[in-house]
Amino acid sequence: MSDHSATLFLIGASHQTAPMDMRERLALTPDKIESFHAALGALHGLREITVLNTCNRVEFYGVAESPAAVARLQETFCAFQGMPPDAFAAICRHAHGRAAIEHLLAVACGIESQMLGETEILGQVKDAYAEAQTRRTTGPVLNRVFQKTFQYAKHVRSHTAINEGQISIANVAVDLALKIFGDLSSTRILLLGSGDIGEKTAKAFQSRGATSLTIASRTLGHAMELATTFNGTALPWEHVTEKLGDYSIVVGSTSAPDVVVTTADVVAAMKKRRAEPLFFIDLALPRDIDAAVAKLDNVFLYNLDDLAKIAEENLAARTAQVVHARQIVGEKSEAIWKQIESQAGGAFPLHRVELPR
Amino acid sequence: MPDFTDRTWLWFATAFYLAGFVLGTIALLRERRQSLALTYIIVAVGWIIQTFGLYQRGLAVKGCPLGNTFEIFQFTAWSAIALYLVIGATFRLSLLGYFTSLLSAVLTAVSLAIPAWDATRRVGAFGGNPWIEFHAALALFSYGVFALLALTAVMYLLQVFSLKKQHLHGLFAFLPSIRDLDHINLRLLTAGVVILTASIAVGSVYWLQDLDKVNLAKIITTLAVWAAYAVVLCLRLKAVLISKKFAWTCILLFAAALLSLKPINSSRQPLPSSPPSAAVK
Numbered sequence: 001m002s003d004h005s006a007t008l009f010l011i012g013a014s015h016q017t018a019p020m021d022m023r024e025r026l027a028l029t030p031d032k033i034e035s036f037h038a039a040l041g042a043l044h045g046l047r048e049i050t051v052l053n054t055c056n057r058v059e060f061y062g063v064a065e066s067p068a069a070v071a072r073l074q075e076t077f078c079a080f081q082g083m084p085p086d087a088f089a090a091i092c093r094h095a096h097g098r099a100a101i102e103h104l105l106a107v108a109c110g111i112e113s114q115m116l117g118e119t120e121i122l123g124q125v126k127d128a129y130a131e132a133q134t135r136r137t138t139g140p141v142l143n144r145v146f147q148k149t150f151q152y153a154k155h156v157r158s159h160t161a162i163n164e165g166q167i168s169i170a171n172v173a174v175d176l177a178l179k180i181f182g183d184l185s186s187t188r189i190l191l192l193g194s195g196d197i198g199e200k201t202a203k204a205f206q207s208r209g210a211t212s213l214t215i216a217s218r219t220l221g222h223a224m225e226l227a228t229t230f231n232g233t234a235l236p237w238e239h240v241t242e243k244l245g246d247y248s249i250v251v252g253s254t255s256a257p258d259v260v261v262t263t264a265d266v267v268a269a270m271k272k273r274r275a276e277p278l279f280f281i282d283l284a285l286p287r288d289i290d291a292a293v294a295k296l297d298n299v300f301l302y303n304l305d306d307l308a309k310i311a312e313e314n315l316a317a318r319t320a321q322v323v324h325a326r327q328i329v330g331e332k333s334e335a336i337w338k339q340i341e342s343q344a345g346g347a348f349p350l351h352r353v354e355l356p357r
Numbered sequence: 358m359p360d361f362t363d364r365t366w367l368w369f370a371t372a373f374y375l376a377g378f379v380l381g382t383i384a385l386l387r388e389r390r391q392s393l394a395l396t397y398i399i400v401a402v403g404w405i406i407q408t409f410g411l412y413q414r415g416l417a418v419k420g421c422p423l424g425n426t427f428e429i430f431q432f433t434a435w436s437a438i439a440l441y442l443v444i445g446a447t448f449r450l451s452l453l454g455y456f457t458s459l460l461s462a463v464l465t466a467v468s469l470a471i472p473a474w475d476a477t478r479r480v481g482a483f484g485g486n487p488w489i490e491f492h493a494a495l496a497l498f499s500y501g502v503f504a505l506l507a508l509t510a511v512m513y514l515l516q517v518f519s520l521k522k523q524h525l526h527g528l529f530a531f532l533p534s535i536r537d538l539d540h541i542n543l544r545l546l547t548a549g550v551v552i553l554t555a556s557i558a559v560g561s562v563y564w565l566q567d568l569d570k571v572n573l574a575k576i577i578t579t580l581a582v583w584a585a586y587a588v589v590l591c592l593r594l595k596a597v598l599i600s601k602k603f604a605w606t607c608i609l610l611f612a613a614a615l616l617s618l619k620p621i622n623s624s625r626q627p628l629p630s631s632p633p634s635a636a637v638k
Contacts, residue, residue, distance in 0.1 A: 275593075
């Protein structure tokens, strides 16, 4: 199979090629998936197909007998989503052969992700492949391509720092908490206020093992509402100061004009905590926690700027790894392609085709 | 088995400890996490070789090899590594292996590099009494525990510095959590005090039997070290001495304990002029 062969193809759109409103129109929602696969089954000349459908991309990796088969897939998808073919053509990424493998591997490594180096995408690619296997739409080419992709994606992640360090404020805060407490399952977290960023941080803590979450808001009703969402408890605002020492992590996200936790409050709380550290995450503007508490022994304070700076540094570190990661992706996709070529030599017929544009 | 002297085996052990440190440094410079398994294996092999070297020395001197400064340094390093092999496996502290291999490489290399420390040794330093040997071995083992405590205290201070000053990359990225380090420090301090207490209890039976042979300077120094660590343990348990102050106290106390080895060692009976088993095979 020469490099110009388009037997193995990729077509699709992602955050890199399409704006959000277009991606919303392209997304294959759960109610559409069954009927779309039924439509794919009726397509002539499509030997193998895997659909990667995430919030940021819809991509088809397949093996077609001819360019006409790929064109039919594209037309079917546009008709299914009610999108004019010209509009889709304007945002569609096409690749074939080795380039398609290289793109898939780069996607699996997180290099093509909106949040550079994120790890969730590998699981999504695995899910897509597993679903294709369940539907029996994979064959010798895609099986080899995807299985090798999973193997090499791990290699890229372990040989570069592409996914090291958190790049979202909430996850940076959780990482810092892990540096202080090691394990979050036994830590008690107090969320002050019901701000959006505080909520996101609470979610991040829960996703990393935190089980005890208390919400305090000036309006007890808001606190109780949020507590229900997070399966936590609500604390009346007037009890925050006296209960401060019961918590290991305090997240401030109120809209209060002045500080709500003073140095004197923290000094009193630390007497209650004995040798246990206390971690403040101040996400509020104006700030909720008196900046002077950072000087206290065994007390750690990070505000919004601190967290944003760390996230930016981590992103810069990841970005610096992209060139190295792409180099490995190039080498490994070449290796997969050579295996496909040698396998194609006798195992199954392949045609030289040109993809539709 | 090759026909090496005990010192040659101990040099080999030092080389392994040094290799653990060098590999750890390379990993840190590349900002990669040091392999726990690799560190553990390298340090464990070094420890086995050191054990064999000390065993050879013990056979030659017909007793526990604690007869001169060289042997005391070797035994302290051996104790620290023995503890790391237990703690490192339990807590998965790859960076502790890095620090322990550095400390042991320094202690063993310095002791080997200064021939005067091994030029003479006391013959029958323990009067042929196995209980006194046991007492001395326990005491030095507790020093190994305190050495490791000083290292984990340094790691604690580094982690606090990292979090307070927001230096989170490089070496700092691989440090264990503040709480884990604090728990380890407390356990090591407790273990060290228990072992030193047991050592003093064993020794006191001998002292009480033969008060004439007791060296007052040695007893006062030993009891002072024991009392200092016991007081620190009580203060830590009562949460009076915590966090950075506790860590600094552990480091300074170990430095003082190391310095106390000299008066303890020199207070024993005079060294013979005959050469020791420096070339023991």
